[in-house]
Amino acid sequence: MPEQYRALQGFKDILPEDQPYWRFIEETAAEVARLYGYQRIDTPVLEDTSVFRRTSGEATDIVEHEMYSFDDRADKEGRRQNISLRPEGTAGVVRAYLEHGMFKLAQPVKLYYLSMSMFRRERPQAGRLREHHQFGCEALGEGDPAIDAEIIGMLYQIYTRLGLQNIRVRLNSIGDQNCRPQYIEKLKEYYQPLLSDCCNDCQTRFHKNPLRLLDCKNPQDQKKIAEAPRITHNLCEPCQEHFATVQRYLKFYDVPFEVDTLIVRGLDYYTRTVFEFTSTVDNVALNGGGRYDGMAEIFGGPHTPGIGFGVGIERVILEMKRQGIVPPAEAKPTAFVVYFGKSQEMTDTAARLTAELRKAGLKALTTYGGRSTKAQMKQANASGATFSIIIGDDELANGTVVVKNMHIGPESSENKQVSIKQSELLSYLREHQQ
Template sequence: MPEQFRALQGFRDILPDEQPYWRYFEQVATEVATLFGYRRIDTPLLEETAVFRRTSGESSDIVTKEMYTFDDRPDKEGRRQSITLRPEATASVMRAYIEHGMFKLPQPVKLFYLDMAMFRRERPQAGRYRQHHQFGCEAIGEEDPALDAEIIGLLHELFTRLGLKHIRASINSIGDQNCRPQYVELLKEYYRPLLDDCCDDCKVRYTKNPLRMLDCKDPRDQAKIAAAPKISEHLCEACQAHFDAVKQYLTAYGVPYVHDPLIVRGLDYYTRTVFEFTNEKDKLAINGGGRYDGLAELLGGPHTPGIGFGLGIERIINEMKRQGIEPPPERSTEVFVVYFDRKPELKQAAVEITAQLRHAGLKTEMSYGDRSRKAQLKQANNSHASYAVLIMEDELTRNAVILKNMQAEESDLESKQVEVDRSQLVDHLTQTLNQGQ
């Protein structure tokens, strides 16, 4: 037998039965983002590798372990360009902002992306796959703390409209170029005598980016992290004022939050406000984001503050299922067309009527494969259609069909089946279906 192929590990098919969750999420996310004044942007799947190396940081897990990177075909001069499948969206959006001169527009420029595929060459985990999809928002060109609160408030509004329960925001400030260097030296001083007992990743991070040691998930390092000095206790005056204002504005948005001094995020470009949303019951992380006031400069643009988040759609859908939240039901079949003989002219009429009803906006199905009358009626019943159009030879000679109400009682034969002229079928069905709503 030929080899049976399967999806690659960490990649999966999104089957029709799961699509209603995706469509429902897309609808709600678009409504909320639009309500908050964000406009959609889509960026290419591939970027120059340097876009992510410069922004995420050479020591980040994304760059060192997780990117799908390869050399493109050589150009006319024989040079090969290193390109990468998009592992995250913020750098791509900022690249587009700079490339297309959006800094000339009224600021902030508020953008959202939806269903953007991300690729991480990592161990697949709950709610995130090697190919996963994200919804995210980026507000670029303004450092006002009210914008930080808006972004977090937008997420809270999204989760509320989806019906998710027990979701809470955790926030922190990781300072800026004025106060973070002093804190990093303090952190290194704390970890220096403990380094031999740290995991291998933390030993590397100690040299390349000590702040990431606080984001370590290795159990042996958790006690060290808990006892480490907190960056929020070493902020400069400007960063402290910014953080205080964010908390004040979050109260105005009605967002329940806690200050978690151990949130640092995993990418180099974050500054000041960082945040996560978690399920309070099991502490499961839902998503994260933060401010990135130095990102544009890394990509060759002018100093441009910004804040945003990325949200894994698979992870949210899994959370919806865990909480028993179901999307609205799909539109059911309204009409099923049945032809009562295997004669070509009856099937031709069935195809014509099916097309006519679909053109009129009625969700219509018909039987295929020249099934028997009994099999077609069984199929019509199983489709849960409201009406069946029965095409029979005698009625067809009068240019008419039989319209059968599939929901009527068997004893009510008068309302269950009526003859309708083909020229009146669309109007008759449309009016009848509208009356039944």
Template sequence: MSAQQYRALQGFRDILPEEQPYWRFVEQTAAAVAELYGYRRIETPILEETGVFLKTSGETSDVVEHQMYTFEDRPGKEGRGQSLTLRPEGTAGVVRAYLEHGMFKLPQPVKLYYLSEPMFRHERPQAGRYRQHHQFGCEALGESDPAIDAELIALLYQVYSQLGLRGIRVQLNSIGDSTCRPRYVEALRAYYRPLLDQCCYNCQSRFQKNPLRLLDCKEPEDQAKIAAAPHSVDYLCEACREHFERVQRFLQLYEVPFELNPLLVRGLDYYTRTVFEFTSEMDNTALNGGGRYDGLAEILGGPPTPGIGFGMGIERVILELKRQGITPPPPERPRAFVVYMGKEPALKEAAIRLMAELRHAGIKAEMSYGDRSPKAQMKQANTSGAVYALIIGEEELANGLVTVRSLRAEGAEEEARQIAVPRAEILRYLQI
């Protein structure tokens, strides 16, 4: 009987070497723009106490009810183990760290970003969405100025622009705060109450638990109801209305194109006021979402702390890059490929010594392994993409030389393609 062949779990995937240029492209671009805007990197644990997400996401949210990976830890000296959860989203952990480490004592706002952080949600896998996915996110804590809202949206728009993505739509809305949102929620319930029998099962549940999520339903039969629903912006109090108007004005100053979407909401309970979503013009696929969460720190036991943030799915952005035919910069090719012309141990040792010297000097170099023939080594050198083959044979070893052969000078005479360089000068020659 043959041994079992294991495969990656459903919704989990390997990120293979040929995919890494896309990841490096997105990561380097995102980090550079975030730091340009004054955001500093933070990393939080993959595991948190379940309460961190249970309290902040809302017990009736889809994340808490259906998607979290939650388990009981091994029992300690005190007995039963505590309930732990694999991180389903990034904001709650960052706010927890902000409070735990006293960052509220620093000059505000504290501007933080995380990059390629794995998130875990037990949901149906589909294109660009996996049960383990990775996010780039930014969080600005300790400031309610609408200029911060605009800055964060402008930062994200600049990331997409520098990646070369086209047709990115910025959708914007305000869902109010604890002062004005209850009135809107009641208007929403009043609108939906006579329609409930015609709604999907999830919407019937959301009607009681989280009415705003009625507007986030994806079922085709409910889209017409959503389109005719009341708009949150029509119920904003004066403070929320002024805040939203200033966000729009500041986005214009940043030259960020946006469109108002009065039916846009977010899936987690902690959002207030500004909410936004970036979508692809090709098929309206959501690339990321975010918004303001001025009450989140209090839910976690901290002082009142305004905040705003977003999470961008890296897998989705890479999928969009591929759909638009955008290729990342190619990885650096080797500058040299070292070839040793014989089976004598001294030749291979000389090749390894040269390899070590090149790499210590920061020159990317490769060589062949497994004691292949000189012909096989040269064939590998020609397919490696290297600029030069550095050849060490008995004659070179005896005379302190290295034969440098150009692998890019196609069609040139053999004599013109290669030159003998003193071994002591090889670094200087390659660095020219």
């Protein structure tokens, strides 16, 4: 028995029956992004590892455990570059913004990406794959809180256009370089006497990424989190004002949000506004995002405020299916060409007519392999085509075809089928197609 190959664990084929979901999401996201003035960008799937290591943070789960990194082939001087498959979208977009001098353009520069593959070596589960695809938006070069509200409002509009219901935004501010260090010290002072009773992950986070202490899901640490000091009580005045303005502007977009002081996000580059979108139907987190005002400087660029989000398409599709949302159906064929006979002239005529219809912009199908009359008509019915184009010996001899309207029932008084000249087929279909 031959060896049976399967997709790797955590990687998934996107089959034809799921493609309507993908097209619906992609078209909706692109349409709304353009409505807000965002332009498309695509970045390479491979980047220098330091692009992600320096921006995401050495102590994050992505950098420590999840990146697919390897040494490239040596160059002529024998040097090897360590490169990584893209684990997230923002760092590559900021790198491109700097590399191509977009900071010289009118600011903000507003960019979106669509169906970009992301790779993380994590434990596969529902909605979490080792290769997943994201659409996302990044607004670079402007620190105005109106941009924060705009990008959150834009994503909410995308979700509502997809038909998703009961979507809520959880919003927080994690301060900036002026106030966050003092808050982190308060947080560590609070946790220091409790550390021996914390889970192993939290004991590591205490030293490497203290904000993530508030993100722990371990039951033994929930009481500690509930009583921990909150960063919103420790924001400096500019951060307080920024956060208040974001909330005020969000009301203009009719975004249902709540302040959740436990939203801290998992990557080191976030500052000030952070947010997550959740479904209140089943409390599933759909995506997250936030402001990253210092990332460009990490790459050696000028100070460049930025804010963005990334949305896992697979996770959105799961939620659409949970809520019973069916994407718009693909357009059915206009015509299905059926021929009764196996002569070269017969098959050539069927192939020629099918090609002419397609070149004219009509969706047309045909049969192959000399199937029986019954099998061909069954296939034509199953295709959902509006018309079947029938060629038999008489039609071949006379240069005609029989056009049968597959959507007219036997009870209708309309003429279900007509005989016309082959030269008149295109104009007839255009006149009568629904």
